[in-house]
Amino acid sequence: MDEHNVNRRRLLMGGVLIGTAGALGVLAQQGARSGVPSEIINGVMPWRDGAADVPTITGGTEYRYFTADEQAFIEPAIDRIIPIDPTGPSATEANVHIFLDRQMAGSYGRGDHFYLGGPWPKGTPEQGYQSRLTPAQLYRVTISAIEEYIKRNYDGKTFKQLSVTNQDTVLKGLQDGTIALDSTDGKTFFTMFLQNVLEGYFSDPIYGGNKDMAAWKMIGFPGTHYDYREWVERHGEQVPYATVGIKGRPGWSES
Numbered sequence: 001m002d003e004h005n006v007n008r009r010r011l012l013m014g015g016v017l018i019g020t021a022g023a024l025g026v027l028a029q030q031g032a033r034s035g036v037p038s039e040i041i042n043g044v045m046p047w048r049d050g051a052a053d054v055p056t057i058t059g060g061t062e063y064r065y066f067t068a069d070e071q072a073f074i075e076p077a078i079d080r081i082i083p084i085d086p087t088g089p090s091a092t093e094a095n096v097h098i099f100l101d102r103q104m105a106g107s108y109g110r111g112d113h114f115y116l117g118g119p120w121p122k123g124t125p126e127q128g129y130q131s132r133l134t135p136a137q138l139y140r141v142t143i144s145a146i147e148e149y150i151k152r153n154y155d156g157k158t159f160k161q162l163s164v165t166n167q168d169t170v171l172k173g174l175q176d177g178t179i180a181l182d183s184t185d186g187k188t189f190f191t192m193f194l195q196n197v198l199e200g201y202f203s204d205p206i207y208g209g210n211k212d213m214a215a216w217k218m219i220g221f222p223g224t225h226y227d228y229r230e231w232v233e234r235h236g237e238q239v240p241y242a243t244v245g246i247k248g249r250p251g252w253s254e255s
Contacts, residue, residue: 057247058102058208061095065105065136072160073143074100080167081197088218089211091197099200099209109136131185135192142189145181146170205245213243 066074078091078100091097103109111134123130131138150159150170159167173179175194177187200209202216204224210216216223222241231239 057206058098061098063098063101065101065109066097066139069147069158070140070143071097072158073147076160076167077171077193078197078200080164080171081194082201089214091201093211094201094209094214095211096197096200096209099203099207100196102208103196103200104136104139109139110134111136129188129192131188135196138184138189138192142181142184142186145184146174146186149179149181204247206247210245213245216243 063071074097075092078096082091082094082096084090084093088094107113114129114134116132116134118132120130120132133141147158150157150162154162154166159170162170170179171190174186174190177185179186200207203209205211205213213223220238221243222239223244224246225241225244228239231237
């Protein structure tokens, strides 16, 4: 690299620092107007390692949201998306079904951070989720509609009773939007479902999935260590840290 080339990392860091300086200036002015003195941070990091609140730990293997009929769809469906093979565990072996259940039973399922107000046009893929239903409601309505579709088209069977070939055909039809369901959009559901399954497989085990950090170990990810800065430029090298999740950090244990 010649001296006239701009180092990308320095450019990005410079932009961050400029933006931060501007924000600090605004905050300082606000503090002066309110009579609260501004805090000057000089030569130290503005946080302490491990000082955050202990996160809520998801425990148990019982279902809290999905009904028995919904469980009978969820478990085989996620194992068609991530089946067991010599490389790593299946979705159910990694407790992805528990992750999904906890998500639907919690703030994500309630749509706490979704805009659910109307109007509700079809929209485009670039516009993201467009529905009046919360994620939990979408799961409930659509799984029921899928099972009704299968019952009509596969001799009264349920998804769980189908051969894996036919299970794949149904899931592919949902993904492509070629299966028409009653009163719900299968493609919208499958897009969310697939994303949630991947999140459950690779998320921190604290959220219920990625049991024993098996998915992280499969891809060689050491987990939630505090500082990876020394490895940013060391491409292709194996990080010699033991795999650890948030729950495994020293000092982060429930009393």
